[in-house]
Amino acid sequence: MALVPCQVLRVAILLSYFSILCAYNAIDMPAHQTYGGSWKFLTFIDLVIQAVFFGICVLTDLSSLLTKGSDSQEQERQLKKLISLRDWMMAVLAFPVGVFVVTMFWSLYIYDREVVYPKLLDNFIPSWLNHGMLYLKTGSISAEKLSSQMINTWN
Numbered sequence: 001m002a003l004v005p006c007q008v009l010r011v012a013i014l015l016s017y018f019s020i021l022c023a024y025n026a027i028d029m030p031a032h033q034t035y036g037g038s039w040k041f042l043t044f045i046d047l048v049i050q051a052v053f054f055g056i057c058v059l060t061d062l063s064s065l066l067t068k069g070s071d072s073q074e075q076e077r078q079l080k081k082l083i084s085l086r087d088w089m090m091a092v093l094a095f096p097v098g099v100f101v102v103t104m105f106w107s108l109y110i111y112d113r114e115v116v117y118p119k120l121l122d123n124f125i126p127s128w129l130n131h132g133m134l135y136l137k138t139g140s141i142s143a144e145k146l147s148s149q150m151i152n153t154w155n
Contacts, residue, residue, distance in 0.1 A: 016132075046097050052089075
């Protein structure tokens, strides 16, 4: 059972999301102490959605590797449910919300930075973390779309 590069890429993306979530949660920012905490920011919500999505991708990959060559109908049925969940989450949450958040953030940032990311936040959120939260989404979702299309074409 050899690992395919897209499976390794999904694990790397998932670990990247976890590291960014941990770094973001370690920030002591006054907005985190108010009502809603981090959950009032769409970028954070999208980060969690992406992490859950790639967690499901990794779980699907592991399940398919472990059930390969098995004759169990039940395992095949469960794997098909997991694949359906992964595909649904990509189509309904991960891709649309990810593209919307990145597009709207940078559109508003170009129009008026103070609306979406005031200069005051530069004192709390390092620029690498801000760019990681936004560019990782764009790159990972694009890579997932391309790799899933290639896999479907080959099969």
